[in-house]
Amino acid sequence: MDNNHDAGQDSQKILEEFKKICESFGIKLTYQRLEIYRILLEAKDHPSAEDIFSRVQKKVPTISLDTVYRALATFEKFGLVRKFYSLDEKARFDPNVFPHFHLVCIKCHKITDFQWPEVEKKSLPSVAREWGEIKERYLELRGVCKDCLKK
Amino acid sequence: MDNNHDAGQDSQKILEEFKKICESFGIKLTYQRLEIYRILLEAKDHPSAEDIFSRVQKKVPTISLDTVYRALATFEKFGLVRKFYSLDEKARFDPNVFPHFHLVCIKCHKITDFQWPEVEKKSLPSVAREWGEIKERYLELRGVCKDCLKK
DNA sequence: AGATAGTTGAAAATTATCTTAAGTTAAGCT
């Protein structure tokens, strides 16, 4: 009961938030985009387009994979999501657009967010400053996660 | 003249080195592998499989792209090269297997090696230590390189 | 030199992603 109620509240909040965002950017608010965005916000595992597609399909059975790709591209264009590549050729999508880094398991490919303020803020080495204008620090710590260590 | 002579010496060295490596790992030494490896050692730009293919083709016109893919996979398996993904779904290959980081231009996608010992050696944050066993630090500084800034 | 296991090249299969074309819908206007 409580869960349902909370879920309802969350959905409402998400919908409102999303509407605002779409309005402010002039993105047309469609059912499929809303559901894709909702799935993304819920996802904590940095899903691929295919992952997102199969999750959204449960809610919107007629949706096509192309729509997912297009919606994600649109979201990325407006800074609503971050697209990145890690250990394989599949793009991953991250609804967390604030600076943060990733812990990547080389066994199960699970990706977890983490912060490392010292690296985030450390002043750049001179080679980097001379190379050009740095806009972003992309850091992955790769290894074997606890779950996979147990096996 | 001098250049030719030096190139000859280099090739000789590379060949000897590569032979040793192949022997020690039990990799069969073929002409195509040798040329692929040579191109890789010469390359400073983190080429894709396709890039490597078109360079090797000049020397070995009958080589196929599949062979390049297979050779690179073999090299990677034995730790002779590093495979990684950056801004797009194309794998890049790096003959430098020692710890180092990358400067990545978001305009021209050029990738340059650099060192940042302070980050390389800094002790991991506790979240990371609790997450599992970290094996590698993968860092990219992304921005616009000097050449692209001029345009 | 001959056997054998690993390697190559060609072609086709797979996987990820994008494009095109035609019908559909959200958003603004009335």
Next chain:
DNA sequence: AGCTTAACTTAAGATAATTTTCAACTATCT
């Protein structure tokens, strides 16, 4: 509330990166 229009969605097919299959070949060991 209905009309218009540009943007959106779907389906199908196109493209790009990578992998697999299989028959022919070759490096290495004997």
